Every structure is written in C-alpha cells, then in structure tokens.
Amino acid sequence: MDMVKDVLLGLWEGSGFALVTYKEIIMLVVSFALLYLAIVKKFEPLLLVPIAFGMLLANLPGAGLMDDPSGIMDKTHLIEGAHWYDSGVLRLIYAGVKSSIFPCLIFLGIGAMTDFGPLLANPVSLLLGAAAQVGVYVAFLLAILLGFSPEEAASIGIIGGADGPTAIFLTGKLAPHLLAPIAVAAYSYMALIPLIQPPIMKLLTTEKERKVEMKQLRQVSKTEKIIFPVVVAVICAFIIPSCASLIGFLMLGNLFKECGVTERLSDTAQNALTNIVTIMLGVTVGATANGEAFLNKSTLLIIALGLTAFACSTAGGVLLGKVLYLVTGGKVNPLIGAAGVSAVPMAARVAQTEGRKYNPTNFLLMHAMGPNVAGVIGSAVAAGFLLMMFRGA
Amino acid sequence: MKMPITEALTIAVIGICVVMMILAIIAVLIILLSKVIRAIEKLIAKKTPAPAAPQPVPAAVVTDREVELIGTDEKTAAVIMAIVSKKSDIPLEKLSFKSIRLMDNDEKGGNK
Numbered sequence A: 001m002d003m004v005k006d007v008l009l010g011l012w013e014g015s016g017f018a019l020v021t022y023k024e025i026i027m028l029v030v031s032f033a034l035l036y037l038a039i040v041k042k043f044e045p046l047l048l049v050p051i052a053f054g055m056l057l058a059n060l061p062g063a064g065l066m067d068d069p070s071g072i073m074d075k076t077h078l079i080e081g082a083h084w085y086d087s088g089v090l091r092l093i094y095a096g097v098k099s100s101i102f103p104c105l106i107f108l109g110i111g112a113m114t115d116f117g118p119l120l121a122n123p124v125s126l127l128l129g130a131a132a133q134v135g136v137y138v139a140f141l142l143a144i145l146l147g148f149s150p151e152e153a154a155s156i157g158i159i160g161g162a163d164g165p166t167a168i169f170l171t172g173k174l175a176p177h178l179l180a181p182i183a184v185a186a187y188s189y190m191a192l193i194p195l196i197q198p199p200i201m202k203l204l205t206t207e208k209e210r211k212v213e214m215k216q217l218r219q220v221s222k223t224e225k226i227i228f229p230v231v232v233a234v235i236c237a238f239i240i241p242s243c244a245s246l247i248g249f250l251m252l253g254n255l256f257k258e259c260g261v262t263e264r265l266s267d268t269a270q271n272a273l274t275n276i277v278t279i280m281l282g283v284t285v286g287a288t289a290n291g292e293a294f295l296n297k298s299t300l301l302i303i304a305l306g307l308t309a310f311a312c313s314t315a316g317g318v319l320l321g322k323v324l325y326l327v328t329g330g331k332v333n334p335l336i337g338a339a340g341v342s343a344v345p346m347a348a349r350v351a352q353t354e355g356r357k358y359n360p361t362n363f364l365l366m367h368a369m370g371p372n373v374a375g376v377i378g379s380a381v382a383a384g385f386l387l388m389m390f391r392g393a
Numbered sequence B: 001m002k003m004p005i006t007e008a009l010t011i012a013v014i015g016i017c018v019v020m021m022i023l024a025i026i027a028v029l030i031i032l033l034s035k036v037i038r039a040i041e042k043l044i045a046k047k048t049p050a051p052a053a054p055q056p057v058p059a060a061v062v063t064d065r066e067v068e069l070i071g072t073d074e075k076t077a078a079v080i081m082a083i084v085s086k087k088s089d090i091p092l093e094k095l096s097f098k099s100i101r102l103m104d105n106d107e108k109g110g111n112k
Helices: A002-014 A022-039 A045-058 A089-098 A101-113 A117-121 A125-131 A134-145 A150-161 A164-174 A176-191 A193-204 A222-239 A241-258 A263-287 A297-327 A334-340 A346-358 A365-390 B005-047 B074-088
Strands: B068-070 B099-101
Touching: A022 A045, A022 A176, A045 A089, A045 A176, A045 A263, A089 A101, A089 A164, A089 A263, A101 A164, A101 A241, A101 A263, A117 A125, A117 A222, A117 A365, A117 B005, A125 A297, A125 A334, A125 A365, A125 B005, A134 A150, A134 A297, A134 A365, A134 B005, A150 A164, A150 A176, A150 A297, A150 A365, A164 A176, A164 A241, A164 A263, A164 A365, A176 A193, A176 A263, A176 A297, A193 A297, A193 A334, A193 A346, A222 A241, A222 A365, A222 B005, A241 A263, A241 A365, A297 A334, A334 A346, A334 A365, A346 A365, A365 B005, B074 B099
Parallel strands: B068 B099
Antiparallel strands: none
16 A cells, blocks of 8 residues: 555656646746737747747656756756756757757748849848848847846847847857747747837828839849849958858858759758748747746846837838938838838838828838848848857957 | 946947948949949840841631531531630631531430
C-alpha cells in the first residue's frame, strides 16, 4: 500500500499541477489571448500563432523545452558535465535567432517576394522610407529618458521600423532578454496598422492634399531591376557594414527574383524556406517569453514605447510627404508617406484605402509601394546604425 | 549603464541623418543608373536594324469544299452552322464544316 502511495505521490510531484507557478499560469493565459487574437481576429496569424504557441510550450511546468544546462545561451544556470544536446529542443532551435540566421533568411524570402519596380520608377520614395524611420529614434530617446540602457533603448526603438525580422535581429544582438516583449509588440502593432495610421494621416493632412492624384509610374527595365540589388548591397555595406547581413540577404533574394535565371531558388526562398524559418523563428521567439522576463514593468513600457514609435514613424513619413507636395507643386499625395513604415504591403494598402475615401477614383497603391519597400531598406539601415553604435558598448 | 540624454540626442540625430543620407545616395544612383541604362538601350535599338514589317496574317481560307450532309437538309445545316458561329464567336467565313450528320437515337447518349 505504501508503494502505491509513493508512486502516486511521485506522479503528483512530477506533474505540472504541482510544479506550476503563478507566473507560468499568467503566461499561459497570455498565450491563449494571443492565440485568440491571431486565429479569431486574424492579427498577423502567420507569426502570432507560432509566437503564441512557443510561449505556451515554454511555460509548460516541468517540460524544460527552453532549458539550457550546458550554458549554450545562458551561462547563469550551468550544470557540471551537461552537453549541448541536453538542452531543451526550443533552446537548440533558438540558436538560429541568437546567431541571426533566421532573421537573415526571412529577409532573403522578403527580397524574393518584393518588387522594387515602383521604387525604381520613383526614387524620391526612398526619402519617404527614410523619414518614416524617425519613430525609431524618438522611441530610443524616450526609452533612455525612462531609464533603459542604450542597448535596450535601441532595441525598443527599432519597433518603430515596423519590421519584425529587423527588430528580432537587433534585439537578439543587443538585448536578448527583451526579445519576447519586443517581438510581440512589433508584430501586434504591425497587425494594428489599419487602426493606428489613419487618424495620424488625417490629422496631418488637408482634404485637398488627400485628394491628390499622382501620375502613372514609368515602366522600369529588366536591367535596372537586376542592377538595383547589387548596387544597394554594396552601398549600404560600405557605409554601414553592420547592416550587410540584413541588406545583403534582402538583395540576394531580390536578385533571385529579378535575374531570370534562378527561378527555382526564388521560388524556394519565397515559399518553402520562408515558411520553415517563420515557424522556427516564431516558436522560439515566443519561447523566450517566460514569466520572469515578460511579467514586469518593462514589458508595459515597451508596449507603450512601441506604439509611440509607430505613430512617430507614420507622422515622419506623412510630414515629408507634405514637404514633397509643396516642393513638387502638388504632384505628391502626402498619404503615401505613411507607407514608409516598412510593414509590407499593409501600410501601402492603408494609404490606398485612405486616399480612396476622399477621391474614389484615386489609385495610390503602386505609388505607396515605393516608400513601403524603401522602408524595409530604411529600417535595416537604422538597425545597422544602432548595432554599430552599441554592439560591445 | 545609463546614457546622458544629450549623448542619446546626438546619436538619434546622427542616426536619422545617416539613414536619410544612405537612402538619398541610393535615390541619386537609381536616377543616374536609369538614365545611363535607358541611353544605352536607345543606342542599341538604333544600331539594331528595325525588324521587317510583319507579314500580314493570311485570312482563314474558306474552302469551297461542299459540306457533306448526312440525313440533314440544307436549311437545317445552315441553321446549325449559324448557331455554331454565334455560340463560338467565330465568324462563319472562318469556320470550316466537314460534315453534318443526323444522329440516331442510340448515338445520342443521354441518361444511362
């Protein structure tokens, strides 16, 4: 009888019910809420579903999916004689985030999916993409004022770039302990762009400006499209070497798409590779959200600063759009400036939708795609600059 | 380690200027490159002799071959040809009928 009692007691003590802490319960509830937002409300489901489920897996009591006994990532809980293969499965996959392999591969896929034609047809779009990075630096300053370290502030600021892989890339390098809240904030706000941007666009523009119809873009030749990724990769890497990995992979993917002789590689980068990496990136980023790291004041501040960064980036793009409207004598619709935040193609769609509200015959989508893809380059350059400033600081 | 706000402000201002500068350089390069490429493409187009004018596509030859009518009178055949022409949006003069045959009840198929 005692043996049965011991077995049952051992079973109970080894079970999740006995091991669970209140922080794990809260994190499980948070993961359920994110799953609800992703599945029912369709908030960036391709990313939020893996992130939320990664969060769920990492907070299962006693499962140890993010354990790191050999100190591959975290040197604080070393166990004598432990090997790398004793680590939790998610911890091992997380090496792809920590080493920047996953963000770079995602950029390869983005490059293969992106048509830089509208940008090449209207190169001024690049300035709108640059102006829409202003939120990165505003949020950086505010984070410093709120007492974050420079590395943390830089990682929080990059949320304003509205680019998930870039935010993960920079945070993984500078402030890995903030990876989960920053990734969740970045992807959540990207999903909320149709709600965040329109009031700011309306506030900063007049009805006359919103009605502006832009002339049709010129045809871009195949040669221009092939030379563009090579030139951008070289220029960016020469000026800011630390952005070479992101920009390099982005442009390699685009060259696959445009050169016309690597269709199979382009297809793999766009579909299979991106899907596989998205699963691994999402699950492991979510798995970094343990109760200790997530349930604190910093997370709330990061969420607030992220929203500020998004709003300021939108405002920066729209304000430069207004300047271009004045300089060109009313040929540029300032609404396309809001698409300079790099959430492709959602931000461009918002510019299109808002433009049509005031002029139903207006078609701004292709004009907005220029600043939109310029924002991808802009946010990668901004991340490279911050990495250059604070790596090893 | 905390950072003085003046230092942070300096980094922020330099940061946005660097982003602006790099993207402006790329914009200028794009403009220059597109001009050079278009000039080269024009030059090549001038050097290459203009392709010969395409030969006019011969109109569909309407054969004067008689349509073989099996178990069908000419009036019915004319109606059938007009219907086929209308349904297929092909002018009657471009259609060529070989034969029109009345089918037996056994050949019609239907519900089996």
